[in-house]
Amino acid sequence: MYEVILYYKFTPIEDPETFCEEHKQFCKDIGIKGRIYINEEGINGTGGGTPEQVSTYKEHLTSIPGFDGIDFKTDTSEYVPFPKLKCKTRDELVSIHKEDVDPDEGGNYLEPHEWKEVLENEDDYVLIDVRNDYESKIGHFEGALTPQVESFYEFPAWLEQVEEEISKDKKVLMYCTGGIRCEKFSVLMKEKGWDDVNQLHGGILRYAKEEGGEHYKGKCFVFDDRLVVPVNEDNLEPIARCEITGKPADTYINCANMECNKLFVCSEEGAKMMEGCCSEECRQSEYKRPFDPENAFRPFRKWYNYFDEDFKERQLEEEK
Ligand SMILES: [Zn+2]
Incomplete structure (x- = not known):
C-alpha cells in the first residue's frame, strides 16, 4: 500500500526559486512523486509514495520554519497515482487569476463535525461547491449550488452572476476538495459583502475521513491518476451517467x-x-488513439506521451 497526500500552507517564502530547487532535490532524493507548486505565498502540493517516504517528507516539510501544523489529507492507494515528480514555482498557488487575495481575510473554518452539525440543525444557508463542473458532477453535498464552470478562475465571474440572488445576510457554507480553493474564494465573498462566510476545513477529503461522508452524494474527483475516490463507503452509487450508454457511472x-x-x-x-471516444465523429477521426481496453481508464496526462509528432506540430501552429 502507498500513501497519497494533499496539503497546502500559506506562509511567506522569501526566495521561492531557491526554496523550490532545494525542495525538488529533497523529493527526488527520497523518491516522492507528485505535483508541488511554490511561490512567495507558500506551498500547494499533492504527492505519494510508500508510508516511509511520505512520513519522511512530512517530517522534513513541517520542520522548516513557518511550515509547522500543516493539515495533510492522507489516503491510501494500491499504486502511486503520479507518473513523476513535478515541483515548480508558479504565479498563483491556486489559479484564480487575481492578485492580493489574502487567505488571512478568509472565512471562518468549520471542522468536519461542526460542518455536519450545521447541515443537520440549520436550514437557512447557501451551500456552495467551489469546484469545477466535472468535479461536482460525480459527487457533491446534498443541496449544494454547483457552478457550471470549467476552471477555478471562472469563479469570480460566476460570483458576479449570482450576486443578486444570494442575500448578503445569508450564512454561506463553502467547500472544495482539500480546502485551498475556499481559502481564496471566501476572501472574494467577504470583499463583496457577505459576512457569515464559512469554509469546510480540510475539504471533502478530511470530512470523508472524519465523518464518513454523510450528506455527501457520490464520489470525489481528485487531480491524480486515480481521478475518482470514494467518499461515503456506505453509499457508492454513482450519481452521474455514462455519456455513451446513459447508465449510472x-x-x-x-x-x-x-x-x-x-x-x-x-x-x-x-x-x-x-x-x-466521446462521439461517432471522434471515433472516425484520423487522430484517434488505438483503443486499449486495459488502459482505457488511464488519465489523459499519460496519453500526451502518445501524441504523434505531426499532431504536436499542428497544435503549436494553431497556438501561434
Ligand atoms: Zn471527442
Missing part, C-alpha cells in the same frame, strides 16, 4: 480522439462501444 476517460481529448463520464461498456 462515475468513471472518467479522455476522448481517444487526441484532437478532442475531452474528459467525460464513461462506463467500461460505453468505452468499448465507442472505442474510448
Whole structure:
C-alpha cells in the first residue's frame, strides 16, 4: 500500500526559486512523486509514495520554519497515482487569476463535525461547491449550488452572476476538495459583502475521513491518476451517467480522439462501444488513439506521451 497526500500552507517564502530547487532535490532524493507548486505565498502540493517516504517528507516539510501544523489529507492507494515528480514555482498557488487575495481575510473554518452539525440543525444557508463542473458532477453535498464552470478562475465571474440572488445576510457554507480553493474564494465573498462566510476545513477529503461522508452524494474527483475516490463507503452509487450508454457511472476517460481529448463520464461498456471516444465523429477521426481496453481508464496526462509528432506540430501552429 502507498500513501497519497494533499496539503497546502500559506506562509511567506522569501526566495521561492531557491526554496523550490532545494525542495525538488529533497523529493527526488527520497523518491516522492507528485505535483508541488511554490511561490512567495507558500506551498500547494499533492504527492505519494510508500508510508516511509511520505512520513519522511512530512517530517522534513513541517520542520522548516513557518511550515509547522500543516493539515495533510492522507489516503491510501494500491499504486502511486503520479507518473513523476513535478515541483515548480508558479504565479498563483491556486489559479484564480487575481492578485492580493489574502487567505488571512478568509472565512471562518468549520471542522468536519461542526460542518455536519450545521447541515443537520440549520436550514437557512447557501451551500456552495467551489469546484469545477466535472468535479461536482460525480459527487457533491446534498443541496449544494454547483457552478457550471470549467476552471477555478471562472469563479469570480460566476460570483458576479449570482450576486443578486444570494442575500448578503445569508450564512454561506463553502467547500472544495482539500480546502485551498475556499481559502481564496471566501476572501472574494467577504470583499463583496457577505459576512457569515464559512469554509469546510480540510475539504471533502478530511470530512470523508472524519465523518464518513454523510450528506455527501457520490464520489470525489481528485487531480491524480486515480481521478475518482470514494467518499461515503456506505453509499457508492454513482450519481452521474455514462455519456455513451446513459447508465449510472462515475468513471472518467479522455476522448481517444487526441484532437478532442475531452474528459467525460464513461462506463467500461460505453468505452468499448465507442472505442474510448466521446462521439461517432471522434471515433472516425484520423487522430484517434488505438483503443486499449486495459488502459482505457488511464488519465489523459499519460496519453500526451502518445501524441504523434505531426499532431504536436499542428497544435503549436494553431497556438501561434
Ligand atoms: Zn471527442
